[in-house]
Amino acid sequence: MIAIASVLMGLAFGGTFDVYVSPMSFVDRATNEKITINHEADASLYYSSMYASSAKMDNGHGGYERAEKPRVFGRDTIKYAYPDCNYRREPLGCSIQNGHYYVETTVTFNDDQMIMRAILYNKEGIIIHTSSRTDEMIVNWIKQQEVTIIESEGRGGKQTMTHYGKEELPLKWEIPYKLLQSHVQQAVMGLWVGVKID
Numbered sequence: 001m002i003a004i005a006s007v008l009m010g011l012a013f014g015g016t017f018d019v020y021v022s023p024m025s026f027v028d029r030a031t032n033e034k035i036t037i038n039h040e041a042d043a044s045l046y047y048s049s050m051y052a053s054s055a056k057m058d059n060g061h062g063g064y065e066r067a068e069k070p071r072v073f074g075r076d077t078i079k080y081a082y083p084d085c086n087y088r089r090e091p092l093g094c095s096i097q098n099g100h101y102y103v104e105t106t107v108t109f110n111d112d113q114m115i116m117r118a119i120l121y122n123k124e125g126i127i128i129h130t131s132s133r134t135d136e137m138i139v140n141w142i143k144q145q146e147v148t149i150i151e152s153e154g155r156g157g158k159q160t161m162t163h164y165g166k167e168e169l170p171l172k173w174e175i176p177y178k179l180l181q182s183h184v185q186q187a188v189m190g191l192w193v194g195v196k197i198d
Contacts, residue, residue, distance in 0.1 A: 017197060018071045018100035019052060019120075020078050021045040022091045024184075029110040035137075037109050037179050044105040044118060045074040047188035054193045064196055096125045103191065107179060112137055114177045116184065118191040128197075131190030135177035144168035 023041035049072040056064035071081070078087045085094035095102035102121040107114065117132040146165030151158065 016067060016069050016071065017055075017057070018073065018081065018098075019048065019103060020073050020087060020091060020095050020100060021048045021103040022087070022105070023075055024105040024107055027106060027108040029108065032111045032174075032176075034174065035109060035111065035176050037107060037114065039107070039179050039184070042074060043181065043184045044103065044188050045072065047185050048072050048103055048192065051189045051192040054189075056194075056196045058196070058198045067197070092121060092125055095121065096123065099123050101197070103188075105184075105188070109177075109179075114179055114183075116179065116187050118187045120191055120195060122197075129191055129195040131187045133183040133187045133190075135179070135183065137177050138175040140173040140175070142171040142173055144170055 021044055024039065024044055026037060026039075028037070052070040052072050053067050055067045055070065057067050059065045073081055075088060082094065082098045082100075085097055087094045091104070092102055100123060102125075104119045104121070105117070106119075107116045109115070113134055113136040115132060115134050117130060119127055120129040122128045145167040148163040148165065150161045150163070152161075153159070
């Protein structure tokens with residue numbers, strides 16, 4: 001009898017949840033024309049569908065278990081499960097209204113660095129977990145100075161004379177940062193691995 005009750009309680013738990021993952025948004029604060037960021041807007045959806053099952057859910061017995069089959073929706077699929085709200089206009093509001101989780105992914109970039117941040121909101125619209133990855137611009141300064149080396153050979157042997165000319169301002173060599181697929185993957189994986197959902 002106890003075995004049947006524990007099986008039924010396990011079935012009642014179910015270990016699943018719904019989550020809407022909006023497309024990545026980009027905030028451009030760069031003034032440097034060399035800096036451009038392009039990426040697939042739905043990449044966070046793909047990785048959330050891979051890693052959402054890593055979330056831990058309350059099992060009702062004082063512990064946590066891995067989520068069994070979370071339902072991950074994107075901008076093209078959410079309308080079939082929750083048709084009565086415009087997720088493109090108000091994704092957090094619709095998630096609160098329909099009682100499910102929401103993932104927002106934002107990429108902010110300026111002249112110095114790129115910050116890729118993923119935020120998980122609970123059913124009440126409260127942030128319960130965040131994850132971020134960064135990449136920075138590399139700046140190298142190349143010294144400019146004219147150096148003349150004169151070698152002469154005579155009876156006294158070989159002589160080398162070095163003449164240092166006027167030093168010019170150094171050249172600035174910038175290597176811009178990049179938003180790589182691995183940044184998105186690591187940020188979204190960090191969002192789901194270790195999060196506890198009640």
